[in-house]
Amino acid sequence: MCGIVGIVATQDVAAQLYDGLTVLQHRGQDAAGIATADGTHLRVHKGNGLVRDVFDARSMRLLEGRVGIAHCRYPTAGSEGLDEAQPFYVNSPYGIALAHNGNLINTDALRREVFEQDRRNVNTESDSEVLLNVFAHELDTQKALTPDSVFRAVEGVNRRARGGYAVVCTVLGLGLVAFRDPHGIRPLVLGKRATPGGEDEYIVASESVALDILGFERLRDVAPGEAVVVTPRGELFTRQCAPPQQHAPCIFEYVYFARPDSMMDDISVHKARMRMGVKLGEKIQRLRPDHDIDVVIPIPDTSRDAALEIANVLGVKYREGFIKNRYVGRTFIMPGQGERAKSVKRKLNPIPLEFKGRVVLLVDDSIVRGTTSRQIVQMARDAGAKKVYLASAAPPVRYPNIYGIDMPSVEELVAHGRSEEEIQQLLGCDWLVYQDLADLEEAVSGPKQRIEHFDSSCFNGSYVTGIEPGYFERIEQLRSDEAKKSRRAS
Numbered sequence: 001m002c003g004i005v006g007i008v009a010t011q012d013v014a015a016q017l018y019d020g021l022t023v024l025q026h027r028g029q030d031a032a033g034i035a036t037a038d039g040t041h042l043r044v045h046k047g048n049g050l051v052r053d054v055f056d057a058r059s060m061r062l063l064e065g066r067v068g069i070a071h072c073r074y075p076t077a078g079s080e081g082l083d084e085a086q087p088f089y090v091n092s093p094y095g096i097a098l099a100h101n102g103n104l105i106n107t108d109a110l111r112r113e114v115f116e117q118d119r120r121n122v123n124t125e126s127d128s129e130v131l132l133n134v135f136a137h138e139l140d141t142q143k144a145l146t147p148d149s150v151f152r153a154v155e156g157v158n159r160r161a162r163g164g165y166a167v168v169c170t171v172l173g174l175g176l177v178a179f180r181d182p183h184g185i186r187p188l189v190l191g192k193r194a195t196p197g198g199e200d201e202y203i204v205a206s207e208s209v210a211l212d213i214l215g216f217e218r219l220r221d222v223a224p225g226e227a228v229v230v231t232p233r234g235e236l237f238t239r240q241c242a243p244p245q246q247h248a249p250c251i252f253e254y255v256y257f258a259r260p261d262s263m264m265d266d267i268s269v270h271k272a273r274m275r276m277g278v279k280l281g282e283k284i285q286r287l288r289p290d291h292d293i294d295v296v297i298p299i300p301d302t303s304r305d306a307a308l309e310i311a312n313v314l315g316v317k318y319r320e321g322f323i324k325n326r327y328v329g330r331t332f333i334m335p336g337q338g339e340r341a342k343s344v345k346r347k348l349n350p351i352p353l354e355f356k357g358r359v360v361l362l363v364d365d366s367i368v369r370g371t372t373s374r375q376i377v378q379m380a381r382d383a384g385a386k387k388v389y390l391a392s393a394a395p396p397v398r399y400p401n402i403y404g405i406d407m408p409s410v411e412e413l414v415a416h417g418r419s420e421e422e423i424q425q426l427l428g429c430d431w432l433v434y435q436d437l438a439d440l441e442e443a444v445s446g447p448k449q450r451i452e453h454f455d456s457s458c459f460n461g462s463y464v465t466g467i468e469p470g471y472f473e474r475i476e477q478l479r480s481d482e483a484k485k486s487r488r489a490s
């Protein structure tokens with residue numbers, strides 16, 4: 001999913017960008033990078049691996065500048081290699097570094113346009129490098145470098161690019177630029193803090209947790225289609241750069257991606273997950289008023305909030321029956337199926353006394369490829385459970401996600417083309433229950449019903465940007481696990 005941060009401060013920002021990235025690490029574990037600008041120079045350091053592995057004292061010292069951006073990557077386009085780690089950089093016009101969370105769905109057409117019409121070279125398979133070149137070209141068509149000209153350039157990007165994008169850039173000679181796609185599919189939040197001397201400092205980030213740990217106050221979310229410019233002197237400019245369109249934030253952020261301590265589009269992720277638990281608990285109660293569940297056990301980490309509420313609604317015990325190895329990262333965002341499958345075992349281990357002789361209800365936030373649940377159900381049986389039920393706080397994932405979550409191939413989705421009974425059989429549990437989509441959407445938008453529409457495409461197959469014919473076949477060819485495996489091998 002990728003995490004992005006941009007900061008303008010009165011001191012060098014690299015150390016703060018680094019700290020910001022460490023709390024966005026759950027959004028991307030494959031690569032990380034920071035770019036800083038100090039007036040005349042842009043400095044970039046990036047590499048493969050976790051944030052803590054990519055930077056050392058020397059690379060941090062070189063990252064001078066009071067304006068900077070940072071990225072941690074979960075690839076959805078191109079390869080996992082260093083070439084496609086972000087931020088990307090172009091030296092014309094002015095020198096621009098860009099970091100992107102999301103995924104473009106018209107990358108091929110844009111790539112051709114960029115080469116043939118804009119006469120710019122894109123050196124990788126990354127959609128983000130294409131996006132940078134579109135922005136650079138649009139800025140190049142402007143007469144001067146001002147917030148106003150940047151807003152016109154972002155208007156140009158919004159006319160040309162389709163898909164999900166939350167973007168941070170440093171533009172030499174101007175400062176920090178950030179923008180969000182016209183549907184607001186990907187998240188972006190704006191924060192501010194004042195120095196003891198009363199000077200303003202600003203941050204934009206994928207999740208508000210980055211603001212919290214760096215002492216910024218959350219001002220608001222960047223609006224769909226809005227762009228933000230912050231100059232090195234701490235002046236903030238904002239403008240709507242696209243005609244109004246349906247706001248459709250990605251619901252999977254609330255289900256799985258985001259940290260529970262983040263606020264996203266003014267909704268607490270933690271509360272959204274608790275409400276998912278209440279709704280699903282009520283459904284279980286409706287379907288099985290005389291249930292025989294002895295204990296509710298979450299599949300850590302992300303399902304905990306929902307699982308606790310299910311236990312409360314059902315009036316049964318909640319127990320931590322699986323212990324998570326804190327040194328293993330998130331398995332879903334690992335690039336290959338072999339690694340994902342191996343990592344579940346390394347990551348989760350049962351405490352048998354919580355299972356022995358009991359009817360257990362295991363709860364996960366979502367079942368995507370079924371990698372986790374298939375193994376966990378077996379672990380619960382091996383640990384002595386009498387019966388193993390499984391509840392998913394999200395509906396069946398039956399369609400690809402194309403806006404920044406790497407699930408391009410329907411064949412890899414355990415629920416694709418299968419009934420719930422068939423999935424239950426495949427996962428090996430005694431009963432399987434899924435959240436209904438209407439309940440999930442209601443749970444996320446909350447009592448105030450702040451958001452009317454979501455991008456719920458992986459659950460209902462409805463894509464807010466529209467899709468070109470042949471698109472799914474093409475990404476399947478490019479990005480299925482099989483395709484990635486043979487690319488790596490060659």
Ligand SMILES: O=P(O)(O)OC[C@H]1O[C@H](OP(=O)(O)OP(=O)(O)O)[C@H](O)[C@@H]1O
Nearest residue numbers: 301302330331332367368369370371372
């Ligand atoms: O059906 P699957 O393809 O296995 O994908 C779904 C699982 O993957 C995620 O866990 P992950 O280990 O990535 O992160 P977490 O520790 O935050 O739950 C998610 O929370 C589910 O447990």
Ligand SMILES: NC(=O)CC[C@H](N)C(=O)O
Nearest residue numbers: 001002075076077101102
């Ligand atoms: N998950 C993301 O946001 C990915 C960003 C971009 N499409 C990449 O692959 O690098």
Ligand SMILES: [Mg+2]
Nearest residue numbers: 299300301302
């Ligand atoms: Mg999980």
